[in-house]
Amino acid sequence: MHVDVKICGLTDETAVAAVRDAGAEYAGFVFFPPSPRHLSAARAAALAAPLRGQATVVALTVDADDQAFDDIFDTFGPDMLQLHGQESPERIAALKRRYTVPVMKMIPVREARDLGAVEAYLAVADRILFDAKAPADATRPGGLGLSFDWRLLAGLDLPVPFMLSGGLDPDVVGEAIRIARPNAVDVSSGVETAPGVKDPSAIARFVKAVRAAEAARDRSMERIPS
Numbered sequence: 001m002h003v004d005v006k007i008c009g010l011t012d013e014t015a016v017a018a019v020r021d022a023g024a025e026y027a028g029f030v031f032f033p034p035s036p037r038h039l040s041a042a043r044a045a046a047l048a049a050p051l052r053g054q055a056t057v058v059a060l061t062v063d064a065d066d067q068a069f070d071d072i073f074d075t076f077g078p079d080m081l082q083l084h085g086q087e088s089p090e091r092i093a094a095l096k097r098r099y100t101v102p103v104m105k106m107i108p109v110r111e112a113r114d115l116g117a118v119e120a121y122l123a124v125a126d127r128i129l130f131d132a133k134a135p136a137d138a139t140r141p142g143g144l145g146l147s148f149d150w151r152l153l154a155g156l157d158l159p160v161p162f163m164l165s166g167g168l169d170p171d172v173v174g175e176a177i178r179i180a181r182p183n184a185v186d187v188s189s190g191v192e193t194a195p196g197v198k199d200p201s202a203i204a205r206f207v208k209a210v211r212a213a214e215a216a217r218d219r220s221m222e223r224i225p226s
């Protein structure tokens with residue numbers, strides 16, 4: 001089964017290499033000023049321009065207000081929203097009435113009971129992203145290079161696709177896929193040389209590791225007698 005790749009927090013022309021050379025299916029741009037990956041809508045639009053039609057261009061926000069979304073849609077024009085704050089199901093429903101793009105909702109995970117939060121979003125979110133829960137004193141709710149126990153997602157069967165995120169890198173993403181069997185994986189810190197500085201070679205290695213994990217899973221499925 002194919003596993004999509006999202007490279008998040010793109011901040012320069014590496015975005016083109018991530019999509020055209022490495023083959024990432026999603027390109028994420030952060031609109032959250034405390035983040036080292038934060039971009040203006042105009043800068044993100046310029047970086048995303050060569051990606052249009054080749055990848056799903058994702059706008060990542062944290063509890064943004066309507067004015068912020070209007071600016072993002074007027075200037076940047078995302079293909080998908082990733083809501084990485086404490087947005088309610090009602091807020092998601094309102095945003096989907098206002099903007100006609102799919103919405104991916106982040107669910108923070110540290111322990112099994114955190115998964116209970118998913119239920120309320122299944123009727124409104126088009127996709128779920130599981131990310132490591134940020135510490136209370138963190139300056140941002142994501143992009144921290146933190147992971148959680150992927151076994152918490154083993155056997156998870158949701159009515160919408162889910163993306164696995166949090167502390168992934170080229171060395172561990174294969175194991176994460178084997179354990180959690182996500183529809184997609186997402187990475188930021190694990191393909192950077194410094195916060196906000198993406199490494200094209202690391203991105204290529206990450207995608208290559210995902211493709212290898214896909215192939216290994218397909219081989220293991222072939223060995224299962226039908």
Ligand SMILES: O=C(O)c1ccccc1NCC(=O)[C@H](O)[C@H](O)COP(=O)(O)O
Nearest residue numbers: 008035142143144145166167187188189
């Ligand atoms: O990336 C950020 O700086 C960020 C800031 C505020 C909210 C979310 C943020 N990133 C969200 C992502 O989708 C990251 O890719 C995800 O949290 C995984 O990050 P990492 O563990 O660094 O790979």
